Amino acid sequence: MQAPFFQQIALLDRLGFSGMMQLVYTDPPFYSGKVQKADAGAFVDRWPTLTAYLEFIRTYMVSILPLLAPTGFFVLHCDYHASHYIKVIGDEVFGYENFRNEIVWHYTGRRTPAGLRVNSKHDVLLIWARSGAARMQPLSDPWGREHYIRMKKQQVHVDENGREWIWGHKGRGQSHAYRIYIDEAVRQGRYIDSVWDMPIIAISSKERTGYPTQKPVQLLDRVVELLTTPGQWVGDFMAGSGTTGVAAVSRGRPVVLGDSNPDAVAIIRRRMAQITR
Structure with missing residues (x-):
């Protein structure tokens, strides 16, 4: 799975995208130990060891560096399975001084009584800047x-x-x-902080594509608006259901999407065709 994935990033560098990406958002496998399945696709989130998973994340981060503009941002979406390890790796790759925010995406959903632990109802978005020149947009x-x-x-x-x-x-x-x-x-309005209360996609929502772990457009809208301005390039190379593309194109940002999963590519093509008609 990883070889074609890294080849597509290297191809972008050769095509002249070096230093052009204002935002690269990534929603990788979370090291959940599961096969993630839904009506229109599936992917394997099982790894031989935690070390193997973290080496994949590190290699990916290093491959992204040449693509980022000096004012650009890298965002990695993760959860409790490995976020604390990923933060350390990201600080090594991008520089501790370039870490900007840990965003907590708090969402609703069914809750059960605590046994071993309480309900986990949040993900984490880790944001690094490419350099001190990077500036966010004030949102409220x-x-x-x-x-x-x-x-x-x-x-x-x-x-x-x-x-x-x-x-x-x-x-x-x-x-x-x-x-x-x-x-x-x-x-x-009230300027945003680092905790974002946004619902997950409802089962009956027209937004749902049938691809596992799909993220809501509302979430990616905010990421795109916070870290880019119209006309700046956005990239997502583990694009899954293509939500980053929907958010970027809807707001006048050119976007490059990719994924190593044929199910994801089919959904991305369909969604982007619908939004660009």
Whole structure:
């Protein structure tokens, strides 16, 4: 499985993509020890040893380096099986100083009583920058007036023009330092943090492709918007169901997708054909 996979990345380098990728997102096997199956595909996530799995991840990271732009980002999607090992490897490959964020994707789903451990309902997205020149885009979540006022727990004032405001502070002893106008705060929204509450894809959703471990477009939308601007290249070389491609093309980013699994390639071709018509 690995040989054709690394050949496709080397081909991109030869085709002139060196230093062009603003974002490479990767959702690899998680070292789950399972055969992941669904209606329209399957892949084997079994490895001889943890060492063999981590060497695959390391080799992949090293192969990505030449493709990244100086301002680019590498994102690896993983979970509790190996995230702590992968973080160390990524710091060695990309540089500890270039690690930017551990994003926790928290999702809903059926919960069972704790026996050996409590329910695991989150994945982790590890983000490294190619260099100190890389910059993220400021993103915010919407919120309403009532939510904002309830969170601030302050008296609301009204100025001579009828605009509502509350006091802003600059620290201890400076609680009445400046005015925060509520309409501006609501319009700006609340800047995102490192915990993203987003649902998984519902069984009945039209978005579902039938490929195992498919990620929701909402999640990849945020990754693409956070780390790229329109016109910048996006890559995903373990593209699975092609969700990265859907998010990138929908937002005006050119994208290169690949996968070593024929089931995945068939789904990717179909989804991309639908979105680019």
